[in-house]
Amino acid sequence: MIASLAVLVMTAGGCTLPAFAPEGSDEPAGPGGGGAPASAPGAAAQWSPCQDVPAKLVGRAAPGMSYDCATVKVPQDWSKPDSGGTYDIAMMRVRSKSQKQRIGSLLLNPGGPGGSGIDLSVYLSFGPQLGGLPTEVTDRFDLIGFDPRGVSRSSQVKCISDSDQDASFAADPDPVSQAEFDRVAALNKKIADGCGQKYGDQLANFSTEQAARDVDALRAAVGDSKLTYLGFSYGTLLGATYAQLFPQNIRALVLDGAVDATEDYIQGSETQAKGFERAFGNFTTWCKANAAKCPISGDPRAAVTDALATAEKSPQKYRDGREVTAGWIFVGLISSLYTESGWTSLAEAIADLADGDAKGIMDLADQYAERKVNGTYSNLFDANLAVNCADTEDAPTVEQVRKLQGEWRQKYPIFGAPLAMGMLPCTYWPGKRDPYPAGKANGAPPIVVVGTTGDPATPYENTAHLADMLGTGHVLTWEGEGHTAYPSTDCIVKAVDSYLIDLTVPKEGLRCPAK
Template sequence: MPRRSRSVTALLAVLLTALGGCTLPAFAPEGSAEPVGGVPTVASTAGAAAHWSPCPDVPEKLIGRGAAGMSYDCATVAVPRDWAQPDNGQTYDVAMIRVRSTSQKNRIGSLLVNPGGPGGSGVDIAVYLSFGQAMGGLPAEITDRFDIVGFDPRGVSRSSPIKCISDSDQDASFGADPDPVSQASFDQLTALNKKIADGCGRKYGDQLPNFSTEQAARDMDALRTAVGDSKLTYLGFSYGTLLGATYAQLFPQNVRALVLDGAVDPTENYVESSETQAKGFERAFGNFTAWCKANPAKCPVAADPRGAITGALAKAEKSPVPLRDGRKATPGWIFLGLISSLYTESGWTSLAKATADLARGDAKGIMELADQYAEREQNGTYSNLFDANLAVNCADTDDAPTADRVRELQGQWRVKYPMFGAPLATGMLPCTYWPGKPDPYPAGKANGAPPILVVGTTGDPATPYENTARLAGMLGTGHVLTWEGEGHTAYPSTECVTRAVDGYLIDLKVPAEGLRCPAK
């Protein structure tokens, strides 16, 4: 169904909210809903030019209309299921949309975009970004010089989507206690994760390794050829930075310019990455509580924000607030709403109000935040965002901890990161039981690549700022741009950030070393 009641800015924020780093607790739904907006099914083969067809129905179904002065064309590219065996005849279809401004001049080429996740729709974000900077999209300086090309990576939304878990199991996993203290409760959570993993294994079997980041990065080179570019220009947010970094290592000679905003650190192992996110969310929560206390007019729980939320979680363990749809606002759903609200500074006001309402027995606000993050529809169905998230994360992971190790870390991290440590530990359980063989991505230099711009936000919860310099250093050609702001990802948040990124994308001008853009 089209989401016509919300602004483009809000929809773009929702998309990036649900697409954090790659280790958050995420379980994949079976969801009966179809992907939003069709894409022509006639595919070009890898290495061939794309066959574009007009698709104004895609923005129409997403938000009710297309942007003024923009045209929308769609295509699919058939890519090998396994790039190690490209000629065996088995393929996936990768869906793309091309947004072109009617005022375009001095065209440079295509700007390939991805919102992250893993599991996020690049088709969707290309539509949102087409509405211009005033509505949270790309500035005219970019759309006047580039075609904006979004793609759904293999397994995601319109691109041979992976679906292997029921809506009821998805509800159970999101609603489960994020920090099960008793051994019996922990065992129930592990059993649910094993059930989910076994179901995906039965349905997809030997295909599971094919959903790895490296396979998707190789697809990106086929897309570069399909759109007719000799070199790739790319804007990747969040997990999209990992896709971009992997591409740079595999195809350094094919890079024109990469903007990696909200960096994932590929050098961290699975446990280290989860702990990094625990630190990031704990810091962001501290920033929220400080804002709340300083702005009591906007924050009805300003007297004790942390206490209000921890109290709500504790109360929900014994007597969760019921909802009209039959669900109850359990600690799992409340925690998901908390996670959702921390991705953007604008979400802080919603969290404060939702927490106050919850104390009065009204769970509507906190559940709306949770459902926004989970992409759960009112009829109880889900998109395939979190199936793809699970499949990609686990295909990439060759060092998932055992359940006993997760249990140990749960206790340790609960002390170190009181709000987020234990849930981020138990969030590693899905890959503990994953049946597919791993296909980990590379983590090294992009030798031969031109300068790559890595953008970091000091208050980013999902891809903490510390990752920025680490990714830039790992690639060897990375240059850091810092935004001293809050929330997940930076571009195009302020004039300073926008000017620096636009200059790099258009003129290949690397921002001054050490440039730090102010919050406002």
């Protein structure tokens, strides 16, 4: 259980698709339940024990680890730091009781945007046997998980109703008729308008650049003169933005699962469509070669496309009353491609669906969506929209989306049209935008950028692009499947750990095998 969650919490970056992540708190209070006292802006963190957080997430704390929580106040708008408004940023410190020769803190971000770094710090605290970090790292660093502004236990964005979330996930991922396209567009406009009505001008404050400035405040609050940071997926964009703003404050940055900050919104969405289409092709190849593990091995692509087509015409009824629409099946498909271990679950779910059993595909979809059994949602997708759209000043028009939907359907048969449709929320998003920078991190030390050749959400090509953009980036390659690489194999672990601990940059061009 813990091992799988430690993988799944590393959420995807890019423009439209956050990954599925474990359930987090929906409460905006501090992470310790009642909440640790909030430190004033610029003050040192005031830590309080919070063993209840790992107990709630996974049923227990990791042996030999202590857990403390704190809340730090930051300006709502860093361009006007004295305006008076603040947000609370929740943090967790995980410290090994066998810690020695401490280097400092390792700040963690799982991606999304919208993923909880507090959750990630808990999962990674359980050690390598359960999918966590190596003891070589936890013996030298405090793990600092934080929920960025807008996310989970920090001052959070919550503006999408549970019913609208259900409708959005259930909606046709590729509406062909104009009438159906208009219905999906109207739902996206309703959601965007609702967020604008609730938060108004504050929406621009949830941008990546604002969050990167928060990271520097957290670095100071934990007492580190230089930042050591491990960011997955969207966390690479957050880390890259930090590197451009505060290059002199960096000790070491590992960016795993790179977002290409030089791409515009449309380019980023198409890159994801290409990445998922390629990953699905890898799944079908595996499926045909592993019939014992893949009950749809005869023609896996046809099995999936037939499931989507059948659901368009006559969706099954799920036991909780929902219709198993093509939208829900597509969400389950996306969910399964983030890890190679998810391929077996996908194959079984599609086979079961053909036999009238939708539990497998709906479980995959609900895991991705962070939908609880009572029909409520975390704020993952609220925050995801708020951050992505605050970052985006070049969203396409409705007419452009409709045109790209048809073009991408031809280029990427399963994923192209849905990824084009996924741009609609930012098309309608109200308020000002605050795009992140995309340039050199002049003055920064070497930064390690890790890429996975089979990554669906942040395709491998992004790795070199981000490294080149920063100017001090060094590429480390994992020839594996799924989203993000560390800590997957001994080769990757050795290279990343040597950099984090000793600042030894991986050998240029190092490629680690899949196993």
